Amino acid sequence: MTLKTVLAPDLDKRIRPMITALGLSYVDAKHIVCMRSTGSKSRAIARIWGLPRIWQQALYLQPYYIIEAVSERFDKLSKEDQDKTLIHELLHVPKTFSGGLVPHECFGKKIDHNRVDGLYEEYVEYVREHPYILL
Numbered sequence: 001m002t003l004k005t006v007l008a009p010d011l012d013k014r015i016r017p018m019i020t021a022l023g024l025s026y027v028d029a030k031h032i033v034c035m036r037s038t039g040s041k042s043r044a045i046a047r048i049w050g051l052p053r054i055w056q057q058a059l060y061l062q063p064y065y066i067i068e069a070v071s072e073r074f075d076k077l078s079k080e081d082q083d084k085t086l087i088h089e090l091l092h093v094p095k096t097f098s099g100g101l102v103p104h105e106c107f108g109k110k111i112d113h114n115r116v117d118g119l120y121e122e123y124v125e126y127v128r129e130h131p132y133i134l135l
Contacts (some may be wrong), residue, residue, distance in 0.1 A: 001038070001039035001112040002037070002039050003037060003039045003040055004037065004039055005035045005036065005037045005038075005068070006035065006036055007033070007034070007035055008034040008035050008069060009034075010049070011023045011034035011036075011067065011069060011086065012029075012032070012033070012034045013092065014082075014083070014086060015029065015032065015034065015072045015086055017123075017127065017133040017134055018083070018086060018090060018123055019090065020133060021092075021122065021123045021127065021128075021130075021133065022122060022123060022125035022126075023120055024090060024093070026093075026095045026096075026097050027045060027090060027093050027097065028063075028097055031063060031064045031065065031097075032065045032066075032093075033061060033063070033064065033065070033066050033067075034066070034067045034069065035066055035067070035068050035069070036068075036069050036070075036071045036074070036075075037068050037069070037070055037071060038042035038071045038072065042070060043073050044070055044073070044075055045069075045070055045073045045077070045085050046067060046068060046069045046070060046085050046086070046088075046089050047067075047068050047070075047089070048065055048066065048067050048068070048090075048092045048093070048101065048103050049063040049065065049066040050063070050064075050098075050099045050100055051063055051065070051069065051099045052091075052099055052100075053098065053099055053100075055058075055099075056096070056099055063097055063098055064099070065093060065099075067086065067089045067090075067109060069082075069085075070100050079090070080120070082121065083115070083120060084116050084120050087116050087119050087120055087123065088111060088116045089125050091111045091115070091116070091119075092111065094109050
């Protein structure tokens with residue numbers, strides 16, 4: 001099967017309140033595009049792609065990121081696990097919002113289940129206190 005991708009505006013809408021609720025003020029939601037892919041041979045549920053600086057300079061663009069949800073795996077998850085997956089991918093965006101990516105272990109911080117679970121609980125609590133954020 002050939003890899004196919006489509007824009008995923010439903011996921012774009014879901015990450016915006018996450019960025020606010022988790023205090024990721026360095027993340028420019030207008031420069032993150034969510035997509036769904038089908039036909040991937042990857043074992044990943046989702047992945048994030050950054051636009052390298054050399055492309056930014058050559059094309060006179062600001063940094064952009066793409067969150068790719070591998071449809072065969074991502075869409076089967078519960079909404080909670082999908083949200084956790086999106087939070088995980090957002091954690092790969094560096095505070096410099098440069099187009100680069102933060103690895104799973106960097107400067108003593110880890111992007112792992114414990115961290116994602118804790119941030120997911122913060123997100124759920126924020127939404128409970130500010131339900132309008134989902135509108």
